[in-house]
Amino acid sequence: MNAANNRRNRFLTxxxxxxxDEYGFDATLSALQELALQQGAGRRHDSHKGAKNARSARPAGMVALVDGIGGDANKKALLRLLASRFDEKEFLPSVSDARSFMEAYGEIPKMKQRSEAMRPIFQLLTEMSAESLEKIKSTDISWGVSRLGPLADAIRERGAEMRYSKHEERPISSTESEKREMSDAQPEPQSAPPHESDADTPPKPEPSGAAESSTPPKTDH
Incomplete structure (x- = not known):
């Protein structure tokens, strides 16, 4: 090995x-230095290009969000499958489907594009159990929420329950509390005594003069 290197070095020298001898020492050295700079720039370019290709090869979209979390392996596999379907527009393919899905879980979506729903829907999916994710996975979801069938009904019912619970937990304002206290403090109005009917009222006695005038006078025979 050393002998081969020595022969190569002698040949290069x-x-x-x-x-x-032909161009001079300084010109030859300057040419070698310029060649070294070009070789270094080429290596840096190749390194940058390789890093860029590696970044572009990484998964993007919701799949990238799933890859960035930990947790149960089974649930993460289900999340990644649904995320892949979402990225491929096989799950909630339109913005209206994404909006309906979020509304079913009590969210108020404010979005104009489907891409804006990616993170909120990812958050909803991560909060679901593995059983719920399995139901979504095993259902034909290629046409969005409107074609989910029984699962869509279950989602809407859950959303209604969540909205109802939020309404029940609404804090009572101080004004409403004062009104309730004033209403409880006021005495109940007493009802007037019942009027006696005319049938139960005894007839008033007529005056004695009126009774005598009504008796016919006696005549002398």
Whole structure:
């Protein structure tokens, strides 16, 4: 190995000596330095290009979000499958489907494009159990929420329950509390005594003068 390197170095030195003899030492050295700079720039370019290709090869979209979390392996596999379908527009393919899905879980989506729903829907999916994710995976979801069938009904019912619970937990304002206290403090109005009917009221006695006038006078025979 060393003998081969020595022969190569001697061969290189001989060629360099020929260049130095023809062009001079300084010109040859300057050319070598310029060549070294070009070689270094080429290596840096190749390294940058390789890193760029590696970044572009990484998964993007919701799949990248799933890859960035930990947790149960089975649940993560289900999340990654649904995320891949979402990225390929096989799950919630339109913005209206994504909006309906979020509304079913009590969210108020404010979005104009489907891409804006990626992170909120990812958050909803991560909060689901593995059983719920399995139901979504095993259902024909290629046409969005409107074609989910029984699963869509279950989602809407859950959303209604969540909205109802939020309404029940709404804090009572101070004004409403004061109104309730004032209403409880006021005494209940007493009802008037019942009026006696005319049938139960005894007839008033007529005056004695009126009774005598009504008796016919006696005549002398």
């Amino acid at each position: 001989q060629h360099l000596q020929l260049l130095v």
